[in-house]
Amino acid sequence: MKNPKSNFSEWYTEVIQDAELADIRYNVKGFLAHMPWSVRTMKKMYLILEDELERKGHEPAWFPALVPESYFKKEAEHAKGFSADVFWVTEGGSENSKFPERLAMRPTSETAMYTMYSLWIRTWRDLPFKMYQSCQVWRFEGKSTRPFIRGREFYWTEAHDVFETQKEAEKQVEEDMDTTGKLLKELAIPFIFFKRPEHDKFCGAVSTYAADSIMPDGKLIQLPSTHFLGQNFSKAFNIKFVDKDGKEQYGWQTCYGPAVWRIFGAMVAIHGDDKGLVMPPSVAPLMAVIIPIYFKGSDEKIAEKAKSVKKLLEGAGISSKVDDKPEHTPGWKYNYWELKGVPVRIEIGPKDIEKKQLVLVRRDTGEKITVKEGELVEKVRELLEKIQKNLWERAEKFFREHISEAKDMEQLKKTLNERGGLVKVEWCGSVECADYIKAETVGGDMRGTPLGKEEKPKGKCIRCGKKAEQVVYVGKAY
Numbered sequence: 001m002k003n004p005k006s007n008f009s010e011w012y013t014e015v016i017q018d019a020e021l022a023d024i025r026y027n028v029k030g031f032l033a034h035m036p037w038s039v040r041t042m043k044k045m046y047l048i049l050e051d052e053l054e055r056k057g058h059e060p061a062w063f064p065a066l067v068p069e070s071y072f073k074k075e076a077e078h079a080k081g082f083s084a085d086v087f088w089v090t091e092g093g094s095e096n097s098k099f100p101e102r103l104a105m106r107p108t109s110e111t112a113m114y115t116m117y118s119l120w121i122r123t124w125r126d127l128p129f130k131m132y133q134s135c136q137v138w139r140f141e142g143k144s145t146r147p148f149i150r151g152r153e154f155y156w157t158e159a160h161d162v163f164e165t166q167k168e169a170e171k172q173v174e175e176d177m178d179t180t181g182k183l184l185k186e187l188a189i190p191f192i193f194f195k196r197p198e199h200d201k202f203c204g205a206v207s208t209y210a211a212d213s214i215m216p217d218g219k220l221i222q223l224p225s226t227h228f229l230g231q232n233f234s235k236a237f238n239i240k241f242v243d244k245d246g247k248e249q250y251g252w253q254t255c256y257g258p259a260v261w262r263i264f265g266a267m268v269a270i271h272g273d274d275k276g277l278v279m280p281p282s283v284a285p286l287m288a289v290i291i292p293i294y295f296k297g298s299d300e301k302i303a304e305k306a307k308s309v310k311k312l313l314e315g316a317g318i319s320s321k322v323d324d325k326p327e328h329t330p331g332w333k334y335n336y337w338e339l340k341g342v343p344v345r346i347e348i349g350p351k352d353i354e355k356k357q358l359v360l361v362r363r364d365t366g367e368k369i370t371v372k373e374g375e376l377v378e379k380v381r382e383l384l385e386k387i388q389k390n391l392w393e394r395a396e397k398f399f400r401e402h403i404s405e406a407k408d409m410e411q412l413k414k415t416l417n418e419r420g421g422l423v424k425v426e427w428c429g430s431v432e433c434a435d436y437i438k439a440e441t442v443g444g445d446m447r448g449t450p451l452g453k454e455e456k457p458k459g460k461c462i463r464c465g466k467k468a469e470q471v472v473y474v475g476k477a478y
């Protein structure tokens with residue numbers, strides 16, 4: 001297999017197919033057949049995310065996939081921003097009868113959910129109103145599509161909240177960032193939260209905040225984003241409540257869209273190596289795979305031992321599987337499970353039975369460790385923790401190494417082309433300069449200012465030489 005750091009694109013395509021994550025042969029651009037290994041992992045990711053959302057007061061709900069055009073167009077900026085992305089359903093039935101109005105396949109669910117919110121929210125007692133759904137959305141992407149990075153169909157969770165005051169809504173944005181942090185930390189994905197510049201906000205939002213991580217080829221990937229919507233949507237959708245003084249008020253809103261599908265893609269890319277996937281133990285469909293190494297005369301004993309090891313691990317909450325397929329050699333199995341990224345491999349051969357020991361192999365480092373039978377559970381548990389920690393440290397180191405600074409356009413261009421990552425520059429704040437920088441660097445986007453670490457500009461705008469107003473980061477993104 002290729003190396004993800006030197007040949008990312010080919011490596012990624014290869015790993016998606018060979019590790020059986022998705023099949024791209026469905027033949028509708030941007031739509032995938034998702035296979036068990038990726039779905040089992042994403043289900044675990046959903047559990048972490050949904051548990052966190054519910055713990056923070058969100059209720060689950062499911063809303064229709066189709067949105068009438070009249071709902072879709074209620075908030076002008078939103079409709080304008082998404083208009084090129086919509087799949088429209090225009091007819092149905094055997095007579096192909098046209099619907100009186102077009103139905104949008106939701107590219108995001110503000111317009112579906114807020115239509116109902118306006119019926120459900122009546123007084124201040126109904127607030128805060130916090131709801132989420134996990135679902136598919138569809139976007140008519142013009143750019144080239146890539147599994148788990150950019151698709152015309154993808155899977156995500158969206159949380160939509162309504163509050164009495166602006167302050168509470170702004171606090172929610174912080175809470176969403178905390179949720180993002182918890183999820184990404186579990187997956188060992190480092191990131192920076194940026195406040196996006198004005199010209200790059202979510203359509204209809206007052207302000208947008210998004211987490212960026214860095215892929216092995218130095219390109220950025222936007223992970224969860226959260227938006228302060230102000231009263232833009234509540235006014236368009238008539239989401240009103242009677243306050244404590246009996247006065248009618250419009251609600252203050254936020255929306256939060258962690259795309260589990262895309263986070264999965266980032267996780268695959270960030271941890272993978274030239275043997276395939278490296279799954280963080282926190283979400284790996286299997287934590288350990290047991291490989292019996294059969295040898296004439298001791299087959300039965302080995303098979304029995306493998307079974308008892310599995311039972312022992314399962315009893316301790318460590319998911320495992322015995323690969324005893326006779327048609328494959330142990331060497332073939334090692335490669336296969338390494339490709340799948342299973343964190344720990346346990347080998348059992350005749351010598352191990354004799355010595356009452358087991359051989360453990362770490363997926364992340366390849367290190368072999370011999371342990372006594374009686375210590376197995378404890379040692380596997382310890383190893384899983386070490387792997388989880390190592391993945392974080394390794395990813396964090398790479399992330400830090402790809403953050404740099406540029407004093408002039410030449411340096412910015414050079415860094416973006418040679419190393420990629422996030423490059424810190426000083427900027428006057430004008431869209432014209434942002435556009436120029438993007439064109440000149442062939443795709444260098446203004447990602448915004450890192451939250452909590454805003455710096456005061458000291459010099460001039462990297463492009464026009466006028467007094468700089470902001471210290472921002474630039475990077476090329478997927």
Ligand SMILES: [Zn+2]
Nearest residue numbers: 428433461464
């Ligand atoms: Zn400028």
